[in-house]
Amino acid sequence: MSEVATVVVGWGITFVVLATYSTWVVIRGKGIGQELGIGEIEQSDVEKDTGATTDS
Amino acid sequence: MPGANSGAKMTATPVTRVLGVSALAATALMAVLGLIVSPPDVIQGEAVRMLYVHVPSIWIAYGSFALTSISSVLFLRRSRRRADQGRHYDRLAGSAAEVGVVFTAITLITGMLWGKVTWGTYWQWDARLTTTVLLFVTYLGYLALRRLPAEPTVRSRRAAVMALISFVNVPIVHYSVDWWRTLHQKASLSVGRRPEITGEMYWTLLYSTLAVTILATWLIIHRYRVIRLEELRDEEGLEALIASRLNKDVGGH
Amino acid sequence: MFLVARKDLRVERRAKIALGQVAPLALLILMVFAFALDANTSLLERGAGGLYWLAVLYGGTLLIQRSFDVETDDGNMDALRMSAIGMPSLFLGKALALFVQITVLELILGPGILLLYNVGVVDWALLFAAAIAGTLAFSVCGVLWGVMSAGLRVRATLLPLLLVPVLAPVLLAGSRAFETALGVRAGAGWTWAGLMFVIAAVHTALGLGAFGFLLEEG
Numbered sequence: 359m360s361e362v363a364t365v366v367v368g369w370g371i372t373f374v375v376l377a378t379y380s381t382w383v384v385i386r387g388k389g390i391g392q393e394l395g396i397g398e399i400e401q402s403d404v405e406k407d408t409g410a411t412t413d414s
Numbered sequence: 415m416p417g418a419n420s421g422a423k424m425t426a427t428p429v430t431r432v433l434g435v436s437a438l439a440a441t442a443l444m445a446v447l448g449l450i451v452s453p454p455d456v457i458q459g460e461a462v463r464m465l466y467v468h469v470p471s472i473w474i475a476y477g478s479f480a481l482t483s484i485s486s487v488l489f490l491r492r493s494r495r496r497a498d499q500g501r502h503y504d505r506l507a508g509s510a511a512e513v514g515v516v517f518t519a520i521t522l523i524t525g526m527l528w529g530k531v532t533w534g535t536y537w538q539w540d541a542r543l544t545t546t547v548l549l550f551v552t553y554l555g556y557l558a559l560r561r562l563p564a565e566p567t568v569r570s571r572r573a574a575v576m577a578l579i580s581f582v583n584v585p586i587v588h589y590s591v592d593w594w595r596t597l598h599q600k601a602s603l604s605v606g607r608r609p610e611i612t613g614e615m616y617w618t619l620l621y622s623t624l625a626v627t628i629l630a631t632w633l634i635i636h637r638y639r640v641i642r643l644e645e646l647r648d649e650e651g652l653e654a655l656i657a658s659r660l661n662k663d664v665g666g667h
Numbered sequence: 668m669f670l671v672a673r674k675d676l677r678v679e680r681r682a683k684i685a686l687g688q689v690a691p692l693a694l695l696i697l698m699v700f701a702f703a704l705d706a707n708t709s710l711l712e713r714g715a716g717g718l719y720w721l722a723v724l725y726g727g728t729l730l731i732q733r734s735f736d737v738e739t740d741d742g743n744m745d746a747l748r749m750s751a752i753g754m755p756s757l758f759l760g761k762a763l764a765l766f767v768q769i770t771v772l773e774l775i776l777g778p779g780i781l782l783l784y785n786v787g788v789v790d791w792a793l794l795f796a797a798a799i800a801g802t803l804a805f806s807v808c809g810v811l812w813g814v815m816s817a818g819l820r821v822r823a824t825l826l827p828l829l830l831v832p833v834l835a836p837v838l839l840a841g842s843r844a845f846e847t848a849l850g851v852r853a854g855a856g857w858t859w860a861g862l863m864f865v866i867a868a869v870h871t872a873l874g875l876g877a878f879g880f881l882l883e884e885g
Binding site for chain 1: 632
């Protein structure tokens with residue numbers, strides 16, 4: 359494999375891995391969200407998590 | 415991904431949309447800089463371009479694992495005071511660890527490809543490669559621990575302790591392997607010697623680190639939310655199970 | 668702490684697993700190494716130190732598994748937790764029991780490699796120091812990580828996965844120290860032994876701190 363080919367393969371694999379992982383995370387979120395019938399999570403949910411009350 | 419309509423049920427928020435778009439743009443620019451704009455190295459030629467991915471990846475991996483450990487400490491302290499507290503720290507630990515593992519894998523792959531060009535072989539028993547593999551397997555183990563069929567509190571606690579111990583242990587492993595390899599280093603082979611990075615290459619590297627950081631942050635946030643959703647689903651599943659059992663007892667449904 | 672150790676050892680004496688099963692198995696492993704390496708005497712001689720520790724790793728992992736299977740199978744975990752025995756004693760006690768068991772294993776393996784791999788001892792002091800240091804490290808790490816995977820159905824596969832990356836430097840150090848002690852290669856044997864002691868000490872400290880957390884339920 360030539361130098362250039364190796365570089366292309368390296369970058370290519372990286373992008374494929376990251377793209378696949380990103381897509382998986384987002385789709386999984388979407389999927390479970392639909393299962394639970396939850397709409398968009400608001401920013402405030404994160405703040406709720408860090409509060410003193412137990413998690414809902 | 416960003417730009418979905420308001421009726422969609424997903425884990426996005428305005429913040430992460432901005433982050434996501436930034437990540438996309440940043441990595442695109444990183445590719446342009448790394449692959450086209452920046453010059454080939456005097457000694458290594460085109461292979462140096464691999465380092466623009468390889469080096470930021472391992473830095474981000476280290477950062478993610480550090481985040482996991484810090485989060486784990488906070489989790490243990492919180493949950494000590496009240497049993498069900500601090501679960502967000504636990505989720506963050508898990509999310510960061512997974513992202514860290516992904517980037518460690520990328521580090522290894524790009525490292526081996528770089529090695530193939532520079533050393534002529536995919537694998538060398540040099541300190542960096544070896545310790546990175548051990549790091550990778552360590553946190554794979556951590557992720558496996560997190561998936562255990564056990565009570566969530568037990569699971570989270572064990573994982574947190576493991577993250578802490580690993581935080582201490584990883585440097586020890588690193589030092590051991592490093593010392594081992596320096597003892598065996600032949601004078602002729604400059605194994606694992608990274609090039610002097612100057613000028614445009616330096617800025618490209620710096621920028622790449624920024625781009626990767628943005629991407630990693632976006633990933634960690636989204637993964638965190640997915641974990642949270644998974645927990646909610648498991649809890650609801652459990653409640654439904656209990657409820658259906660109760661119904662059966664009453665003779666209803 | 669001695670109470671706990673004694674209990675574990677008493678169970679062991681009755682079952683005779685270490686002596687009866689694990690030691691012969693480890694000896695067998697030494698044989699199998701020779702088969703794998705085509706009984707290449709120079710290779711075996713050079714690798715004796717490393718192969719010894721590999722055998723210890725294998726046998727030791729089995730002993731660690733067993734150490735915790737005993738607890739969970741009998742439902743002892745709850746009893747131990749609620750008893751007056753402090754966490755430190757529990758931790759150290761199990762580590763001590765494990766140390767004894769692994770030592771028994773090594774008492775078979777040691778002569779094994781001397782015999783089978785045709786190596787002689789150049790530095791007895793180093794050999795023993797390294798063996799003790801390594802066994803200490805194995806025992807302490809074993810208890811700590813053993814409890815991490817205890818009581819779970821997947822423990823048999825999880826334990827090695829968690830344990831081996833942690834023990835990797837011990838394996839490294841032990842092999843190098845033994846190489847020097849067996850006269851195979853001149854090296855910084857004592858430094859390697861020292862490293863193993865450090866690893867053992869660090870994990871003892873970590874274990875004492877974390878054992879409580881790990882055994883708590885909910």
